Amino acid sequence: MGSFELICPAGNPAALRAAVDAGADAVYLGFRDETNARNFPGLNFSRPELAEAIAYAHARSVQVFVAINTYPQAGNLAPWQRAVDDAARLKADAVILADLGLLDYAAKRHPDLRLHLSVQASAANAEAIRLYREAFGVRRVVLPRVLTVPEIARLNAEVDVETEVFVFGGLCPMAEGRCSLSSYATGLSPNKQGVCSPASHVRYEPRGEALASRLGGFTINVFGAGEPAGYPTLCKGRFVPGGGTSSDPAYLFEEPTSLNALALLPELKAAKVCALKIEGRQRGKAYIAAVVGAYRRALDAFERGLPVPALDLEAMVEGGAQTTGAYTRAWR
């Protein structure tokens, strides 16, 4: 078992260069359309930008993975198949896929292209992972954020596939690729359009001293005077469990918090996890540089058996709060 690979996000060429320069082992990114799960305005890569990104990264021995991880729309497979073809042609080091039909296409059309299974495929058990391995030759699986570290360890003992886990950034409390909450509220979905709580459907509404954040036809949160108003990500909103109204609504699904699994490095290593992934393709280059750099220093210290330096990332985490998510049972 070698060192952990550090897998870093890039939403644009500047962020890619920041991630590469700050010590990423690989950068993951997507094309500028609905074929990837971070299809936000102003984000992602054109074909020429991808070619330049790969040249920049490869010159520095950093790999580039292309996420094509939404579910192709019935009757319109071409954009997704073209994305796979272009990633292969431009010599991406891997494509990250979720859809069964697209995996089948990629495995048959590009037998030498390295396939990673996206977290959007929600493969949470050894039986499923073996199927993806046998049917499509998938080499690595990004594990859904629903497993504890002991569950990950048992899974790795059973499967002959590399596993990659999220260690930092935004946190889906739901099994990824199996959530239609945004689609229910707005008509646009992570699986179909690659958007979660899409900005096109967000509104902020002053209410006296307070500020309400709305998504589609629904109020997702109300912030009191002086309370920082966060983005209305649906599963991080305040609601009233039990229905009706309440003067004390709750973060029913998840607080606005960020995942930080730095403290779990020894356990993840013992669990034979191969790669650690940082979330945040929508983040700017300063954020990417800070987070990737901090994790690089921490991993280098860890691999040398030295004390892991504390991350000075308080400013980087959502709501100033951090969690180890599903990795520890406390989350449940």
Added chain:
Amino acid sequence: MKPTLTLGPVLFNWPAERWRDFYARIADEAPVDAVVVGEIVCSKRAPFLAPVMDEVIARLAAAGKEVWLASPILAGSDRERAAMRDLVESDLLPVEANDMGALALLEGRRHAVGPFINSYNEATLAWLAGRGAVAVSLPAELPAASVAMMAKTGAALGLSMEVQVFGRAPLAISARCYHARAHALHKDGCQFVCTNDPDGMPVSTVDGQPFLSVNGTQTLSHGYLALAAEIDRLRAMGIQRFRLSPQDLDMVAVAKAFRAILDGARSGQDVMAELRAMTAVPLENGFFHNMAGAAYADAAAPAA
């Protein structure tokens, strides 16, 4: 081809006696052709149903229903994986797979693909058919244009294609239990508080607007998905199976109403009026009409 009316699994934590009595009545009175049974949301609940499972299956089979066993939606923990393996290995009844792990174990056997496996396009359908699936239940969020393409492809592949036409739309599944969390309990010591909400725990916005429904680790729509007025259009597309998801109301009456549409005895609009009278929650069809799932579109209006 005669359309099939399917009753999906009970998603909620109904006490075993109530669950058994529900299926006894379905067996005797409901004009459904197929019934999918099993605890698919939370593996902690499954032991409660185990003692009455055989009786329920026998009763449904004796009534001439085609009985399927459904696999759990999310099989991550050891307990969930064991339940998934037992289900497939028992080999008593055909299985509807709701997780890729179950699908893996079912290779070479007659099986159905449930609505919790992501079947969004024709390439995926072809792959599923190639592994031996005989029926595919489509995800609730597919719009009409996708459903039409899937129905056409499914027919060419020999698959029996299904769409949910009644009951709360499943929206998300998690490892975390929101019922327990809402009651300030840990999942491991949940005290089975989900039993208190036989139709799911209502969730409203801070403005008091009804929004979602929590069922343990699962999140559902608040409104009931209802595609009664779209049945003729679905049949014209080639959809052969129509799924009702059990709610805490008279499901025999619901089944009779949908059967009457399939038999050409009642109009979809007429049945929608009956459904509205039966329930206090809104009826929704937005997903099918390419709108927010929570929306309701007049089915008589021109297609978007």
